[in-house]
Amino acid sequence: MCAFLRVRWTITPLIPPQPWIACSSCGGPRPFQSSGRIRLNANGKRLDAWLIYKCLSCDKTWNRPLFERRNRGDIDAATLDALHFSEPGWVRMREFDVDDLRRRAQRIEEFADMEISKEVLERVEDRAAGMEIELRVVLPASLRLDRLLATELGLSRSRLDVLQAAGRLRIDPERKDGLRRRVRDRMRIALDDPHIMDTRP
Numbered sequence: 199m200c201a202f203l204r205v206r207w208t209i210t211p212l213i214p215p216q217p218w219i220a221c222s223s224c225g226g227p228r229p230f231q232s233s234g235r236i237r238l239n240a241n242g243k244r245l246d247a248w249l250i251y252k253c254l255s256c257d258k259t260w261n262r263p264l265f266e267r268r269n270r271g272d273i274d275a276a277t278l279d280a281l282h283f284s285e286p287g288w289v290r291m292r293e294f295d296v297d298d299l300r301r302r303a304q305r306i307e308e309f310a311d312m313e314i315s316k317e318v319l320e321r322v323e324d325r326a327a328g329m330e331i332e333l334r335v336v337l338p339a340s341l342r343l344d345r346l347l348a349t350e351l352g353l354s355r356s357r358l359d360v361l362q363a364a365g366r367l368r369i370d371p372e373r374k375d376g377l378r379r380r381v382r383d384r385m386r387i388a389l390d391d392p393h394i395m396d397t398r399p
Contacts, residue, residue, distance in 0.1 A: 201327065204320040207350070208334040209341065209381060212311040214293035217251065217303030223258045227304050230260050232293045236284045237261060243270050247281055249292055262302060264292060294337040308340035314350065328390040335383040343369070344377040347387065366390040 214232055221228040230251035239246040245268050248261035270278075280288035292298075299306050319332070344355050353361075358377060361367035369376035370386040 202322040202329070203318060204322075204330045204332075206317045206319055206332045206334060207346075208315045208317070208336075209339050209346070210313040210315075211294065211309070211337050211339045211341075212313060213309040214290070215296055215299055215309070215340075216254075216307045217260075217262075217299050218305045218307065219251070219253075219260050219303055221253045221256065221258055223256045224253060228256075229254045229307055232289070233259075234284060234286065234289055236264070236281050236289065238281050240270075241267075244268060245270055245273065245281075249289065262299075291337070296338050310340055310345075312339060312341055314346075328388070331387040331389070333381055333383065333385040333387075335381050335385075339381055341381050342377070343379060343381050343385070343387070346381055347377075347389075351389075361389065 216229040216231055218227045219230050220226065221230075230253055233250045233252050235250045237248045237250055246266045247264040247268075249264055251260045251262055252258070253260070273281075277288070279285065296306060296308070344358055347353065347358055348355050355377075358367060362369075362377060366389070367377075368388040370388075373379065
């Protein structure tokens with residue numbers, strides 16, 4: 199029996215990006231890894247905050263600026279608590295801030311290790327086989343859409359290209375090169391193909 203599925207895939211990257219920084223101890227650029235710890239400094243009513251990274255070769259530290267000379271009154275209580283206690287969830291969001299890291303590091307090493315959880319939102323029987331996929335990507339993920347779909351649906355990338363060209367694979371927001379781009383939060387993919395794998399949890 200044919201069925202149409204509407205599903206949500208939640209994608210969680212597992213390894214934060216690693217910035218390459220000139221390490222004075224090693225004598226050249228080396229990958230640095232977040233320690234998960236915040237350094238907070240108060241100067242009167244103004245605060246400085248850094249996320250502490252360590253060289254993977256020698257453990258030398260690099261303090262990545264989060265903000266400088268910020269008025270204490272401009273920082274909400276929840277953020278202050280997160281800074282004081284290096285709250286893991288808050289820190290993790292900063293570890294995955296790739297745009298900020300690119301401004302501060304010579305290069306960024308990203309990792310494709312992901313956890314993907316799937317949830318069926320709706321199943322309609324006696325309808326042409328197909329699927330609508332809603333993506334939830336809370337943290338920036340180094341994963342192209344074509345790779346995700348090929349792996350999870352059991353379709354080759356060339357088959358995905360054919361389906362898109364035939365109008366049977368549609369991406370919202372629409373872009374001509376959408377399959378080659380990274381997955382983004384709230385991206386939607388509509389796929390009309392009777393050969394897709396059953397993706398029930």
